Amino acid sequence: MTLPFLQITGLNKSYATPVLENTHLDISAGKVHALMGANGAGKTTLCNIICGITPADSGYMQRLGRPYQPDSILDAHHAGIRMVMQELNLIADLTVAENLFFERLPTRYGILNLEQLHTDAATLLHTVGINELSPSQKVGDLGIGQQQLLEIARALALPCQLLILDEPTAALSDPQVDLLFNNIKRLTAAGTAILYISHRMEEIKRIADDISVLRDGHTVFSGSAEIVSTQTLISHMAAPLDESAQGETTPAKTKPALRLRGIGRNERLRGIDLDIQYGEILGIAGLMGSGRTELLRAIYGADQINEGKIYPDVDKQPLKLKSPVDAVAHGIGLIPEDRKQQGVFLTQSIRFNVSFLSLNRLTNRWGWIDRVGEHKVIQQQIEALSIKCDSLDQPAASLSGGNQQKLSIARWLIRDCPILLFDEPTRGVDIHTKSQIYGLLRAQAAAGKAVVVVSSENSELTGLSDRIAVMSNGFLTATFEQGDWTSELITAAAFRGFDAARQSVHDK
Amino acid sequence: GGGNSETTTVKEKPIVALIVKSLANEFFVDMADSARAHQAAHADDYELIVNGLKDENDLSQQVTLLEQMTARGADIIVVAPADSKALIPAIKRARQSGVIVVNIDNQLDRDLLAEADIQVPFVGPDNRAGARLAAEHLATKLSAGDQVAIIGGIATAFNGQQRQLGFEDAMAAADINVVSTQAGNWEQARASSIASAMIAEHPDLRALLCSNDSMAIGAVAAVRQAGKTEQIQVIGYDNIGAARELLSQGDILATVDQYGDQLAIYGIEYGLQILRNGHVPADKQTPVRLVTADHL
Amino acid sequence: MLIRIADFLGRDFLGLVLVLCVLIVFFGLSSDYFFTALTFATMANQLPALLVVAVGMTFVLIIAGIDLSVGSVMALSGALLGFVLVELQWSIPYAIIACLSLGLLCGFGNGFVVARWGIPSFIVTLGMLEIARGGAYLVTGSQTLFIGSKVQWISAPLPLLSVSSGFVAAMIVVILGQIMLSRTVFGRHMIAVGSNDEAVRLSGISVRSIRVKVFCLAGFLAGVGGLFQVGYLQSADPNAGVGLELSAIAAVVIGGTSLAGGRGSVINTLLGVLIIAVLQTGLAQIGASEPSKRVITGVVIIAAVIVDVLRHRSGGIARYFKAFRRTP
Amino acid sequence: MLIRIADFLGRDFLGLVLVLCVLIVFFGLSSDYFFTALTFATMANQLPALLVVAVGMTFVLIIAGIDLSVGSVMALSGALLGFVLVELQWSIPYAIIACLSLGLLCGFGNGFVVARWGIPSFIVTLGMLEIARGGAYLVTGSQTLFIGSKVQWISAPLPLLSVSSGFVAAMIVVILGQIMLSRTVFGRHMIAVGSNDEAVRLSGISVRSIRVKVFCLAGFLAGVGGLFQVGYLQSADPNAGVGLELSAIAAVVIGGTSLAGGRGSVINTLLGVLIIAVLQTGLAQIGASEPSKRVITGVVIIAAVIVDVLRHRSGGIARYFKAFRRTP
Numbered sequence A: 001m002t003l004p005f006l007q008i009t010g011l012n013k014s015y016a017t018p019v020l021e022n023t024h025l026d027i028s029a030g031k032v033h034a035l036m037g038a039n040g041a042g043k044t045t046l047c048n049i050i051c052g053i054t055p056a057d058s059g060y061m062q063r064l065g066r067p068y069q070p071d072s073i074l075d076a077h078h079a080g081i082r083m084v085m086q087e088l089n090l091i092a093d094l095t096v097a098e099n100l101f102f103e104r105l106p107t108r109y110g111i112l113n114l115e116q117l118h119t120d121a122a123t124l125l126h127t128v129g130i131n132e133l134s135p136s137q138k139v140g141d142l143g144i145g146q147q148q149l150l151e152i153a154r155a156l157a158l159p160c161q162l163l164i165l166d167e168p169t170a171a172l173s174d175p176q177v178d179l180l181f182n183n184i185k186r187l188t189a190a191g192t193a194i195l196y197i198s199h200r201m202e203e204i205k206r207i208a209d210d211i212s213v214l215r216d217g218h219t220v221f222s223g224s225a226e227i228v229s230t231q232t233l234i235s236h237m238a239a240p241l242d243e244s245a246q247g248e249t250t251p252a253k254t255k256p257a258l259r260l261r262g263i264g265r266n267e268r269l270r271g272i273d274l275d276i277q278y279g280e281i282l283g284i285a286g287l288m289g290s291g292r293t294e295l296l297r298a299i300y301g302a303d304q305i306n307e308g309k310i311y312p313d314v315d316k317q318p319l320k321l322k323s324p325v326d327a328v329a330h331g332i333g334l335i336p337e338d339r340k341q342q343g344v345f346l347t348q349s350i351r352f353n354v355s356f357l358s359l360n361r362l363t364n365r366w367g368w369i370d371r372v373g374e375h376k377v378i379q380q381q382i383e384a385l386s387i388k389c390d391s392l393d394q395p396a397a398s399l400s401g402g403n404q405q406k407l408s409i410a411r412w413l414i415r416d417c418p419i420l421l422f423d424e425p426t427r428g429v430d431i432h433t434k435s436q437i438y439g440l441l442r443a444q445a446a447a448g449k450a451v452v453v454v455s456s457e458n459s460e461l462t463g464l465s466d467r468i469a470v471m472s473n474g475f476l477t478a479t480f481e482q483g484d485w486t487s488e489l490i491t492a493a494a495f496r497g498f499d500a501a502r503q504s505v506h507d508k
Numbered sequence B: 001g002g003g004n005s006e007t008t009t010v011k012e013k014p015i016v017a018l019i020v021k022s023l024a025n026e027f028f029v030d031m032a033d034s035a036r037a038h039q040a041a042h043a044d045d046y047e048l049i050v051n052g053l054k055d056e057n058d059l060s061q062q063v064t065l066l067e068q069m070t071a072r073g074a075d076i077i078v079v080a081p082a083d084s085k086a087l088i089p090a091i092k093r094a095r096q097s098g099v100i101v102v103n104i105d106n107q108l109d110r111d112l113l114a115e116a117d118i119q120v121p122f123v124g125p126d127n128r129a130g131a132r133l134a135a136e137h138l139a140t141k142l143s144a145g146d147q148v149a150i151i152g153g154i155a156t157a158f159n160g161q162q163r164q165l166g167f168e169d170a171m172a173a174a175d176i177n178v179v180s181t182q183a184g185n186w187e188q189a190r191a192s193s194i195a196s197a198m199i200a201e202h203p204d205l206r207a208l209l210c211s212n213d214s215m216a217i218g219a220v221a222a223v224r225q226a227g228k229t230e231q232i233q234v235i236g237y238d239n240i241g242a243a244r245e246l247l248s249q250g251d252i253l254a255t256v257d258q259y260g261d262q263l264a265i266y267g268i269e270y271g272l273q274i275l276r277n278g279h280v281p282a283d284k285q286t287p288v289r290l291v292t293a294d295h296l
Numbered sequence C, D: 001m002l003i004r005i006a007d008f009l010g011r012d013f014l015g016l017v018l019v020l021c022v023l024i025v026f027f028g029l030s031s032d033y034f035f036t037a038l039t040f041a042t043m044a045n046q047l048p049a050l051l052v053v054a055v056g057m058t059f060v061l062i063i064a065g066i067d068l069s070v071g072s073v074m075a076l077s078g079a080l081l082g083f084v085l086v087e088l089q090w091s092i093p094y095a096i097i098a099c100l101s102l103g104l105l106c107g108f109g110n111g112f113v114v115a116r117w118g119i120p121s122f123i124v125t126l127g128m129l130e131i132a133r134g135g136a137y138l139v140t141g142s143q144t145l146f147i148g149s150k151v152q153w154i155s156a157p158l159p160l161l162s163v164s165s166g167f168v169a170a171m172i173v174v175i176l177g178q179i180m181l182s183r184t185v186f187g188r189h190m191i192a193v194g195s196n197d198e199a200v201r202l203s204g205i206s207v208r209s210i211r212v213k214v215f216c217l218a219g220f221l222a223g224v225g226g227l228f229q230v231g232y233l234q235s236a237d238p239n240a241g242v243g244l245e246l247s248a249i250a251a252v253v254i255g256g257t258s259l260a261g262g263r264g265s266v267i268n269t270l271l272g273v274l275i276i277a278v279l280q281t282g283l284a285q286i287g288a289s290e291p292s293k294r295v296i297t298g299v300v301i302i303a304a305v306i307v308d309v310l311r312h313r314s315g316g317i318a319r320y321f322k323a324f325r326r327t328p
């Protein structure tokens, strides 16, 4: 038997409570090793230890049979280990090319060689197959999906022996996922080991050679992907799925909540007509950059629309939404896709994050915040969404990525808004909590609220929605009622916007 | 260490607190140094604490210092006030707790002192007369109708105002035209840029009258830059070391010495005298002296 | 109970208390007169202006802003107080209202420009620093206006207590400030704006109005500072408060409030102000020379923050020294 | 070609040029002598100290730091220069080396404490402000040291040109600074640290060493400023540069450098410095009164930044006015 590339034995790490306990993992060259586990199981922590970003308390790592003890990320780089982190870590004020080659910017006589930098970057993006990015774009202007692609391209820029991908597809849609998988195949063929973390079951099935499951920091399963069933994996991660939540729903009686007519904004939204109704879940599908986020932000007043109107109901005056303040006053809420920049208050406590939107309901008659009432409300949400934490005063930054995502959902769920817009609500959330969240969303719809969900995972939308609208290149290209859709139809609609754009150019 | 207020009654030597405006200003540094020298020579007679303000114009810090020195158990406070009125309430409080106060350098407002019903002897120079001396000397080098400009201190400063008045008196008497008056806030660099602007705006300018020597140094730099060293004369005030060098080079025409080193000593001796016999002496006008290259 | 108090006080402040104690003991040993009631009463009565200004600054720093204009605004509102009392012979209550309103107005000006155009508060308040100072010169005609005993009650010792009503008022401001910060919705909103303003905006809460309110508050408290200052000096000095902004910021940051926003405590600001006051008083009492005063003040400012940072960072200084030895 | 120049200059700077032109035209109309060679030559020769200090400040702001100590450090290194020339009779080259090294050392002190303990640079440099000022008093014995013609060559007009070698040197610093910022790896690293230091750390690049280097540079340039200042005044004044930090920051921010880090341009800092210099000179030439000088300076500082922000925000001022009319 050949020596594994990286052998991890008896690793321990605790913060307030233990995070990793006696964890072990063998990663072999040329194979994709999937690492699974519920939110807060310790996956990211394990990767950080492998890369020398976090020190382990105790334990032992061997790289090709030799002891491996990284003190910094540089040590990991020297050992041929690179990582795409769960959270984006790009430099917003630099360009795509500069971010790609940040550690080794080319110079001539001490002066930056920008021409070479841009050629190198273009070559790299071409090899990797990412055509969405141009080398001279400023990273701050990119959407979150594009930033994720850039992160991946960065990791692919240099040869390495172990590539760790921590939820690389959380913000990607299908074509980009295929692209990533092609690259992964290319790398494994060349002998690179891949440690792949994802909460998406079907990806794991497609790509994994070996699978390990972490549960509360213990390695509870390790084995070959071929012999293990999905059910087994899920039961290893946590208690078995509560199937009742997955069941079909009968659409409640619906009535119009918002009617969008001819919404347009800077070529990114073009003439969108859409009805949002109380009592149903409307899914919005589309490829990366198709304008779904833009649409939700426009409805929410976060960006100003150039054309079109939003009516609250037939025969009513259009809404004037100059800012989110107006939207909230009309009972609209938005859960943004970029939790780090727009969602959570990273430096503040869990308490602060969860109760933030409902403070006015939690004050006593002196205007003081009622701490006991606040505590109760928060505790409820923590259970409903299984947020894994040690105490309510822990800063949000110390939570795992998936649990941070749950914080920004929890905040809006207790706020009690009649119209809720969710942008990629389950980004980075484990499958158990996902089904819990689906249940909560359905409950909201059943209680007569209007729920809009944007997601890059079509399977999620088909399982959850009462209706699905598809966006493509800023157009709304199709709307399907429940039962009318198939995966193929949705995909076809997701590409149709490019033809439509060409068409409109031809017409002129 | 760690005494308590009981010890104040049993000490032998009186404590003299000297509170000046700024110990970052050469004039007051000289004053403090000579006071320390005096104390060293009379070590058996009294103890000395010297304090200054971080910022020359910080009245509230000076009031605080007065109170702290009272708390510190000072018997005599010799103060060069940063303002002639605002300090009077604090001085009255100090007097009421039995501290002897002597006013040096900048005279407290007499009407207010009378109103507050306290007696504070004053030892100090007449800034207006001093400024007039220098300006009169300047006038001998100019002719009637010539243009000159004044660079003053911080507008609120009493001694600055007096010096400015002295300059104006002499210029008016000699029929010389003051074409511009601006505040240089006692600072070299600021005075220099103001002087440059004045020189550009008034090509026929013949002299710059500066309310202290620091500003005169800045003005000299501006004159040199403009290449008008022959045409434009500069006068200053305070007689600091650097100014004497420029005086001997002929870059500065005159400055004024008001014996800062003597002021504090007079003040301390006044205070000790009152402490000994309870008799409050009359105010004392200290001399001012014109300094020119000939006097060096 | 103790936990509730600690909780109320916001965060751990032992590092600051330690620094304060070291200073007090040091000066107590160096000077025979430091440990007297009079010394402490004097200190208490000189504090109010800096203290209320620092409380306002705490809020501004919490929303990740900065206010450089406080010293000038204090001088300007004090100048107006003096002007209406001396020149226009207004009665005390109206004069006080004018003084505080002017502070509020300057604060509103800052807040409006910051919020309306998204200009960094550093530059807006730097502009206001110049404008308000010019205004103070204008109002007073560049003279110190002597007011006299009309305003003496502000700084006169209260019967029974040996401290002034200004001091008592300032302590009330501190307590109300801390309650507002840690117990009210507005307090939470301030902290939120300082830690992630985009998230606040996307929560449908008006970031602008929070910013404007906080700057108004800081301006108002600078006006209160002006009132105290005038009461203390019994005159209105247009040069008052030059450099006050830096002392106030130093006090607030020593108190552990983050310049990056999102974190702060009013009670700790009080400790920061006390550290600065004790340092100044002590150095004056031992008659330190000007250069050494400057150097010692600088060293203490840095040291106080280092001690505080270390105490918070890794559960105590001991642990830190381990880390220090490891990294070269 | 034009695009390459615009690219080199970093970002669009028409808003600033506009403000500058408005000022020049205004003063040109108000004073008969503003448009003279003399006015511009004297302005050019007074600039160098502020200019080099502002260049250093630009770098510090780009890495999201701040340096309040530049004025004091300038005074301290100038004081040392005077001291070794006058008291120790060193020769000029050694004296200059001493002066610049001391600036560098102070900068290193700032950078070391900031990087080592992660203390906010605001507070560290505020401490250094006091320490260096105290040092300047110590070195000079709180006296202005007269040096004389030994150092005159720094500010004497060069043959053929009517500007001084100090000015030429300062312009070279500006050009080298801009090249370093926009054309070298270190420049990119600075921007990156200001924009997202965590990302830089995760790239395996030492954030600490970048920070230390930038503060060293700022200290060194403050030393150069001290040299220019002493050369200009032919004497070393321990009170030099009080408040210089605020002028420098104002110039840099007017030049569009972000206080939040990650964005800035040295050339635009030059424009910012010019705006401030023209304003000062112009106001002095028209003989404005002290209060109006203050108020106008404050208004121009704020207005310059507003104009610049508007030009960048939505493609021109015209568009802004439309927006303004729409929103009440």
Ligand SMILES: Nc1ncnc2c1ncn2[C@@H]1O[C@H](COP(=O)(O)OP(=O)(O)OP(=O)(O)O)[C@@H](O)[C@H]1O
Binding pocket: A015, A016, A019, A037, A038, A039, A040, A041, A042, A043, A044, A045, A046, A086, A388, A389, A397, A398, A399, A400, A401, A402, A403, A428, A430
């Ligand atoms: N700095 C920290 N301080 C305290 N606790 C921490 C810290 N960092 C991580 N943790 C805790 O460690 C646990 C594991 O976190 P980790 O990020 O490794 O989870 P994960 O498996 O990657 O989850 P996810 O799927 O949500 O990304 C979590 O409970 C988290 O709260």
Ligand SMILES: Nc1ncnc2c1ncn2[C@@H]1O[C@H](COP(=O)(O)OP(=O)(O)OP(=O)(O)O)[C@@H](O)[C@H]1O
Binding pocket: A141, A142, A143, A144, A145, A146, A171, A268, A286, A287, A288, A289, A290, A291, A292, A293, A294, A295, A337
């Ligand atoms: N500030 C901006 N400047 C330039 N381009 C932008 C900006 N914001 C968004 N875009 C671009 O507009 C297009 C629509 O983006 P949007 O975020 O709405 O797409 P999306 O469907 O939500 O996809 P995803 O979130 O996966 O990127 C994208 O190409 C995006 O890069």
Ligand SMILES: [Mg+2]
Binding pocket: A043, A044, A045, A086, A166, A400, A401, A402
């Ligand atoms: Mg994770």
Ligand SMILES: [Mg+2]
Binding pocket: A292, A293, A294, A337, A423
């Ligand atoms: Mg999106």
